[in-house]
Amino acid sequence: xxxxxxxxxAVGLGIASCLIKSKEKVDIIARKQTTDLLKKEGLxxxxxxxxxxxxxxxxxxxxxxxxxxxxxxxDYILICTKSFDSLKIGENIAENPHLYGGNTAxxxxxxxxxxxEILSPFFNEKNLFNARVIxxxxxxxxxxxxxxxxxxxxxxxxxxxxxxDFLKSLCESISKGGIPCELSHxxxxxxxxxxxxxxxxxxxxxxFNVPYGKLGESRHTSMIMNNIIKEIFLVMExxxxxxxxxxxxxxxxxxxxxxxxxxxxxxxxxLQDIKAKKKTEIDALNGAVxxxxxxxxxxxxxxxxxxxxxxxxxxxxxxx
Numbered sequence: 001x002x003x004x005x006x007x008x009x010a011v012g013l014g015i016a017s018c019l020i021k022s023k024e025k026v027d028i029i030a031r032k033q034t035t036d037l038l039k040k041e042g043l044x045x046x047x048x049x050x051x052x053x054x055x056x057x058x059x060x061x062x063x064x065x066x067x068x069x070x071x072x073x074x075d076y077i078l079i080c081t082k083s084f085d086s087l088k089i090g091e092n093i094a095e096n097p098h099l100y101g102g103n104t105a106x107x108x109x110x111x112x113x114x115x116x117e118i119l120s121p122f123f124n125e126k127n128l129f130n131a132r133v134i135x136x137x138x139x140x141x142x143x144x145x146x147x148x149x150x151x152x153x154x155x156x157x158x159x160x161x162x163x164x165d166f167l168k169s170l171c172e173s174i175s176k177g178g179i180p181c182e183l184s185h186x187x188x189x190x191x192x193x194x195x196x197x198x199x200x201x202x203x204x205x206x207x208f209n210v211p212y213g214k215l216g217e218s219r220h221t222s223m224i225m226n227n228i229i230k231e232i233f234l235v236m237e238x239x240x241x242x243x244x245x246x247x248x249x250x251x252x253x254x255x256x257x258x259x260x261x262x263x264x265x266x267x268x269x270x271l272q273d274i275k276a277k278k279k280t281e282i283d284a285l286n287g288a289v290x291x292x293x294x295x296x297x298x299x300x301x302x303x304x305x306x307x308x309x310x311x312x313x314x315x316x317x318x319x320x
Contacts, residue, residue, distance in 0.1 A: 001025065001169060003076045004099065006089060008034040008061070010137035011109055012080030013145040015154075017045040018177025020054040027068065028061045030142075035061040037143035047147030049178040065096045073101035076170050078131075079119075083112045083284035090122040100127075105166040107131050107156060111269070112284025113195055116159055125160035129167060132156075132190040134197070135179060136266045149263050153180035157187030192243040196232055196251060197259060199286050200225040203306035205268030206280070206313070213264025216256055226252060227302040232289055238296040270310060277317040282310040 001024045005016045008030020019026050020043065028038065038061040043054040062068055077100060081089055086108075093099065093106075100106065106123055108115045109131040116130055136149035154174060156167045164183045174181035184190050201212050204221055208214075215221040233248040245251035273280045286307040293300035 001075045001173065002072060003027070003078065003170075004029065004074045005078050005080055006093070007080035007082075007085075008038070008142075009080060009082075010139040010145050011133055012078070013043060013139070013143070014045065014135070014137045014147060014179065015078060015080065015109065015133075015174060016059065017043055017052055017054060017145065018174045018179050018181075020059050021052055021177035022173040024173055026059040027074075028059060029065065030061060030063070032063055034142040035063050037141065041143055044141075044144040045147065045178075046144070048150060049147050052178065065092060065099065068096075068099065071098050073104055074099055075104065077104060077106045078109050079106065079115075080109045082279070083110045083115055083281045084279055086110065086115045086118040090119045094122040102127070103166075105129055105170065107167070107170070109133055109154075110284075111194075111198060111281050113191060113288040114284055120160075126163070127166075128160060129156055129158045129164075130187050130191060132184070132187065132194050134194055136263065138267075138272075147179070149266050150179070151259065151262055153182045155182055155184035155187065155190045157184035157190070159188055159191075188241060189243045192232075192236060192241055193245075195285065195289075196229055196243065197255070199232060199289060199303065200228045200255070201260070201263075202268045202270045203282060203286055203310050206270035206274050207306065207309050209271060211265050211267055212260055216260035216264070222256070224302060224306070225255075228286070228306065229255065231293070231298070231300040231303050234298050235289055235292045235296065235300065238298055239292055274310075274313055274317075280310055280314060282307055282314075286310075 003024055003026050005012045005028045008028050016026055016028055042056045045052040079089055106127055107129045132155045134151045138146045138148055171181040204215050230248045270280045286303040289300055289303040290307055
């Protein structure tokens with residue numbers, strides 16, 4: 001298979017490592033610092049799924065699509081960028097129509113809700129898919145990804161298209177390369193399950209500079225997370241979305257008893273972004289809940305509170 005990984009961050013390199021290990025043809029689009037090290041030292045993966053080193057001759061790395069000289073359309077384009085870059089990525093790929101065709105599956109491996117809506121004007125909806133990634137990645141060096149925690153298999157599906165035949169080979173190769181990956185005919189439910197998890201933990205972990213386990217130990221942060229989750233269930237019900245749990249109470253039991261303990265030492269991606277003085281994905285997380293709350297007249301005060309607090313933190317380094 002001929003595969004493009006658009007985004008050489010931790011998630012992109014983690015998935016790329018699996019596909020390279022499975023002997024697929026992989027190209028990676030990344031920033032200069034990352035491409036320079038990938039070309040010099042190869043791609044390194046460590047962590048809970050074992051160590052793997054892809055030598056430089058086993059893949060290609062580029063800084064932009066314009067550097068790709070092949071005129072052959074990719075079988076898969078995996079978008080592994082931050083959610084706030086979705087519009088720019090859609091425009092960039094659309095400007096290079098030789099890279100994709102009628103049989104190219106474009107898979108959004110991004111956090112948050114609303115990415116497919118942003119990308120859909122650029123591509124046929126039958127070619128557009130979502131992935132729910134609930135594996136923890138760190139990047140000690142630009143070319144080195146460490147897999148720190150794994151809660152569930154990567155799930156891939158479509159909010160538009162019931163035919164998932166496009167994705168079968170891709171899922172098999174990712175699984176063969178080390179990270180479990182499976183098809184999902186309930187991807188909307190999967191995405192909202194991750195939204196519940198991320199919206200409760202990600203902003204608070206960043207605000208208080210603590211791993212997830214600390215948030216679950218405190219009655220103060222537990223109360224905030226409890227209310228964030230209850231608000232999201234109200235929004236989902238009004239908007240017509242469902243997830244695997246029938247009520248907030250049912251989910252909260254799993255959240256506190258199983259999900260937080262399984263990822264107790266994990267550091268929020270939002271905290272990593274703030275430490276690096278980068279823009280966060282809060283707009284696609286609690287910001288998306290706030291937007292839906294406004295649309296349907298739902299009080300989402302707790303989601304709005306943490307959203308505004310993360311925006312304040314961003315302002316502190318954006319203004320310097």
